[in-house]
Structure formats: C-alpha cells, structure tokens
Amino acid sequence: MALTVDNISKNFGGVYAVREVSLECQRGEILGLIGPNGAGKTTLMNLITGVSPSDSGTVMLDGKRLNRLSPRKRAYAGVARTFQNIRLFEHLTVRQNVEVAFTSSEFHRARQASRITIDRLLDQMDLLEMADRPAPNLPYGYQRRLEIARALALAPDYLLLDEPAAGMNRLESTALIDSVRFIRDEHGCGIIVIDHDLRFIMNVCERIAVLHMGELIALGTPEEMRNDPRVIEVYIGAQDNNGEAATPAPRPSPSDGETTVERPT
C-alpha cells in the first residue's frame, strides 16, 4: 500500500524540471519533500496529480497505474492535493468549498459516506465557526487550512500538501504540525508535504526527500538529512545546529513550478 513514483522525468523546453526521480510514500507515512527554489518539488507534485503529463516514468497508487488518468480521475483514485498559491473557490462559502470536493467524488469514493461528513472536516480544521463566510474573507492561515479540509473531503488515500505552512507565523505552523499528524492518524492516509519551513518539516515528517535541480539527492529520516553532507551543501548550508534556518526561508518565486502549468479558464 504505497504511492510510488518510478523513474519519472519532465522537461520544459529542454530543461529538466524533474529527472529520473523514484520515490515511495507508504499509507500512514508523512514524507517531506524539500529543496531550493526551482528544485522541481511542485512539478513533481503536478506529475503525481496529473496536472502536467510526465515525459517518462510511472506513477502507481497501491499497484494501480495512474499515468493516463486525468487529475479528476486521480482524485477519484485517491490522490488529493492542496495548492502552493491558494486556489479556493472564491464566490463560495467555506462550507461550499468543502462540499464541492465531497459531492463530486461521492460515487467514486464510497468510503467517505460512512467516515467523513463536511461538518466533521470543518471541525477538525477549526473552520466550523466560519463555515458560512465567503472563503476569500478568511485569514490567510485559515485559507490554507480550508485547502486541506477540501482535499480531505475526497477521502484520499494519499494527501499532497504544497507549502501548507507558507505565510504562517510560528504559532500557526506549530498548530499545523498537530493537524497534519492528526489527519494521518484519523484518516490513515499517506501524506507528502512540501515546505520551506524546515522547523515544520523536521518536526512533522518521518522521512524527508531532498530534491536539487530536479534530481533526488538524498532520502532518509530528518536526523540523517540534517547530517547528510550533500544536503548541507545544496540546501541547508547556512544553518545552525538545532535545525533552524539561519537565513529566512526563501519564498516561492513566480517561476516556481505551478505557475508554468497555468491553464486558461
């Protein structure tokens, strides 16, 4: 029972965004994905969710090949995600945002009927009180939590979080650590999480994969990653001993993965 990426590659105009990456996330595992800007983290997430097609390699979900499926069918198959640049449904309320995912997949994701209700999801993400407010009116941190609640409404087997702690203060990101752990325990899904906030990643993940220039350069426990010379060289270089980034975490630039696959609506 795992989400497996095997030897996957993607290049944009001759430049490899992701190159021959193989990775596996077990159900019930929290896997971190880190790397400097432009390392290919979001591109990898887009390849897994089908937002952009891969050039080569396979994506398998519990032994089922996902390669040819559309993002919608991959959602039905059990992969849900959040977006780095928040993509809520603007004109809808908080509850309706969750409802869209909940109802669209109801037929395909039979489990959710017994296990999940919209109110429970909102409650778990501390959104119940603001359920009837328009989604864009939420504070930033809550918008990120709503993205997670919405993804969970698909009753996913694997949840992909693209920078869930971005823009959160220390208090909020600490609360998010508990939430992510709770989601894993409650919903039993495998979670892949991308973030630049190393304190958050080191605390929440059981294993961490490090991407650099589209290639997977290291994979292991947070402790191993902290001491891995290759990782220190390319990414954590300017860091002190207790896992805190000495320099502020770089923010996503407009050239980062997701924006390159923007589609007209």
Added chain:
Amino acid sequence: MDSGRPRRRLWHVEGARTLRSVRGATIIAAFAVGIGLLIMLFGEPYQVRLAVAAYINLILVLGLQIFMGNANVANLAHPGFMGLGAYLTSIFAVPLVIKKTLIPNAPFGLGEVQLGVVSSFVAAVSITGIIAALTGLVLVRLSGIAATILTLAILVIIHGVFVHWVDLFRGTQAFYGIPKVAGIETMMIATALVILVARLFKDSRIGVQLRASATNMLAAEAMGVNIRALRLIAWVLGGVVCGIAGALYAYYLGTVNARAFYFHAAFLTLAMHILGGMRSVTGAVVGVALISVAMELIRHLESGPVILGAQLPDLFGLGSLMLGVIIVLVMCLRSDGLMGGLELDEVLDRHWKRWRRGG
C-alpha cells in the same frame, strides 16, 4: 444493489437547503411578478404589452444565467434557441389551412400535422433541448474564448437555417397564424416557475460544483469536478429555458420572424444580464426591469420629443448606443453587476439582521 456504496445523488439538495432555495426563489418571483401585477392593474394597454415583452426577455435572460452565470462562459447563442422554440411551436400549432399557404412544401410531413397548444409547446421545447444537447457536446470540449466564439457560430448557423430553409421556416418572411393563447398572466406564471428552476439549479450540487469550476478550473478538476458533464447539463437546461421564452413569444404575438432572434436580441439580453449581475438570479430580474424601462424612455427621446417647450432633435440609434455604453460602464466600474452575485433574499436577510441588531 451493492450495499455500502452510496447511490449517485447529483441533484440532491438537503431538505433545509432546498427550502431556503425555494424561499429565495419565491421572494425573487414575488418581486418580478409584483411589478407585472401593478402594471396589469394600473397601466395603459401599451404598458402591459411592454411588460409582456419584458417577461419574455426575462425568461431568456434566465436561460442565459443558468449557463453563463454558473459556468462563467460568455454565451451569444441564446436567441438562436429562443428562435427554435418559437418557430417549432409555430410549425406544430398553426392550423392546417393556414399552414398549407405558409409552408406548402413542408418536409417530414409536417404540413399534415397540427398539435394542440400544450403538445406543440412540449414538442418544440423538447426538440430545442435535443438540439442544445447536440451543440453542447461540441461546446463543452472548448473553454474560454474558443467556447464563446463557438456560441457565436451557433447563433449564426441557427439564423442561417431559419433564413435559408424556406420550405420549413419561410425564410425571411414572417410565420403567422399561431394561436394567440398567452397573455401577461401566462408570462407571470412562467416567469415565476423559471425563476424557481434557475435558483434551485444554482443552489444544487451541480450548480455549486459548476460555480466552483468557474472560479478555479484547475482546483475544481483536482477536486474531482466533472466540468464537461456539468457544463453540458447547464447548457441544455439553459437552452430549454430559452426555447420556452421563444414558445411563449410565438403564443403571444401570433407571428414569428427570424430577425427577432439575432444579434439585437443577443446584445439586449446580454446587457440586461451583465447590468444585473451574471452570478445572481435576482440580477436577471433587476437588469431586465431597468433596461426595459430605460429603453422605453429612450424610444421617446429618439423621436425628438418636446421637453419644456424645447423641440429636441431626432436621435435614432440612441437605444443601441445606450446598450453598448451600459456594457462598457458595468464592465469598467462594477464587473459583478448591480447585484454582485447576491440574491434578493440574501440582501433582505442581511438588512433584517442589521436592523434587529443595531436599530
């Protein structure tokens, strides 16, 4: 049936929510029908005729709202579907004697067929729905500008068929002899029902998912929304409502001409839709009411009236100019329209709450 798996309930809306939608629709319909009742009671006969025209336009705009307002794809084909509803109703309902002189060479043996008023209506609206479904199968494969251009092409094609298929539609000559069975009462009832349909659709699961896809297509796909299927449903339902507008038009005027279902109608109703606010059913009512009144005032101005003893010059074309100006102004100043996506009941509830809280 395999247990454990929930049945697909796309149309399902929970009881309390359905009730809210019905309540909202009732308030909007009361507003729309109330204006008509006042005109019926106190208005001159020509004002009643204007009200009937406004109701037909309102049903057409509601047909537009069901697709365009929820899916956020600009649509220009709606007068074409209205025309289909009107012509098909005429073809079925015109008495055989008149039909022999109108379309002596009618294909499919239609020259020998005469249906009752209700059957003609049902048949015409059903066929319009089928044609909408066929065009929709192509339309939902496109998005953005390509989709809008396709709707334009659909309008031109339908108009071309009206004008050139002389054996069936009489070309540019008018189709007449249709029983004039619809009055302002029929229009008010039909309008109320269509408002209910539009509001229930908007609040249904399909409506909510469709509106989600309209604001963020990428996220909607990732959340499992089947955008094409939902757009097709909205397109067909919208087409059917436009067909109803056409059928009522034929039953009111008793005569039908292809010119009424072309660009002028498209832009007039589009301006109404945009002014009121595309995302709101109430917006359709507001837009139609305001522009109908304004167009009538302008019609007086166009013919150079005498105001305070001063003879104003003729200003023909002022109406079309104003429609253009309205579209430009709304797009620049308030692209969400006057209602901005809100419904009348929501506005009233908000004021009621504020009044109770703070006096």
